[in-house]
Amino acid sequence: MLSQESPREVISPEQDQRMLSTPVLCYIFKDKYLPPPIFHRLIAACITRWPVAKKKETSENLIFCGCCIFDVDLFHRLTLYCRSHIVFARITRMVIDEAKIPDTKLCTRVRKFISLNLNKIISYLSQNLQYGLSVQCTSSQGVSDDSKVYFSPMFDIWFAEESHAHDAPITPEHMNHARLCVALVTVCGNAMREVLRTKVPAQHTDIYQAILANKGKLTGRPGRPLLNPSQINVVFPDPQGKKTGTLDQFDISLLYILIRNISAVQAPIITGWGNDPQDQPRDTSLGASVERIRSFRNHITGHSPDAKISRQDLEDYWTKFEAVIRDIEKVIGRQVCSQELDRQKRQVISVYEAC
Incomplete structure (x- = not known):
């Protein structure tokens, strides 16, 4: 040249x-x-x-x-x-x-x-x-x-x-929503994977063995199996049922079902499974943290009417994400996702400061 x-x-x-x-x-x-x-x-x-x-x-x-x-x-x-x-x-x-x-x-x-x-x-x-x-x-x-x-x-x-x-022009509120979705799927999703890996029932050597042992419970529940057909295909891609999919292939909804039904994680102390524990900040158990992530997923992606998040709501959600990850790491006894969450937060801050 x-x-x-x-x-x-x-x-x-x-x-x-x-x-x-x-x-x-x-x-x-x-x-x-x-x-x-x-x-x-x-x-x-x-x-x-x-x-x-x-x-x-x-x-x-x-x-x-x-x-x-x-x-x-x-x-x-x-x-x-x-x-x-x-x-x-x-x-x-x-x-x-x-x-x-x-x-x-x-x-x-x-x-x-x-x-x-x-x-x-x-x-x-x-x-x-x-x-x-x-x-x-x-x-x-x-x-x-x-x-x-x-x-x-x-x-x-x-x-x-x-x-x-x-x-339908893309607005800063749309970008805020996109950033939250990325953090939810990557950071919170990985935190749930670590919970599932860590809290394996005592009778099983790893989570994959636990999944195979509970195949009947997950797929064969009369009238209403725990997993829907698409989830069954992800968890049990082998037609002969001799191996499972990997945790990296499981989304938050699927991870929640597995944690709730086949792991050693106990239900939230105050609210129990299936209830939003956001009004119970003193409950920092793994079960409560898992329920909080499920609630985040429902509010941010499942029930969002317009895919918009204000800057204030973005900051509020980020604070909640940090608290949940901190609670999970405290119970597990090691860092799992806090560094990645900090990195994504710095990126968001730098964008706002630049513009």
Whole structure:
């Protein structure tokens, strides 16, 4: 590829009355790893779609090491560049007219083209790579600062057409709900798995033996088996019934049934099984903690009318999550999920602080 570095004004142009740029779209690769050939091939794919822009004064092609600018149409330019493990894209409207922002339909088309070709390239090179899409926030003064880059998983002009098409734009409250769902499934779900692994009835060597020993109880209860057909297929994937699925395949509802019916966990002291113990904060038993997680699952995912959570409710739920995980770890006698919950909490806080 070219050896000439892109000038700073190409990456961070000064806004003036003649042009207006979108926020920078960021393809952030997991594990901070992006092989250079992937970006090189992406540039090549874009060259087949749009001409490389030229510098007005010298007619020099605006292509550099790790950066290329394209004339998407008569009015818009695409700047595509790469730094470390992140691919950045920005569209700039270059003319004075009644339009105050870059064309939203064009932004959507460009994003889809980049994403489609990026996925094709990753697949072609047989790379097991994953990336996330975010929009780069500027600093509080509205000027890009290379030493401090903020990321926020928000929707803006790059996704405006899709939001309008469905008449349901993604809001911060939707993102709060998504964050809670992730914490619920990963952290609280893993905590329940540890409870099930730890509290195996004395007559069994491990939880899988306990599940096999209770197959009749779980599947053959007259009139109303404990497990529904889809759960039975997950727990007993072997038609001959000689092995079970793994705990990592069990969701919170299934884990709850197994803990309640075949583990050594005792029912909540005050409320018993099947009742919400949220009004009994002094009951910190494993059974109460399991019931609290079941209640979280019902309220956050099962019974949510609009998939929205306010910031205050997000913080309240996070405090409840921390208390439940702390109670479980205290009874089990070791850390199981608190560090992961702290990590996710720091991510949420950083997003709010950045924006």
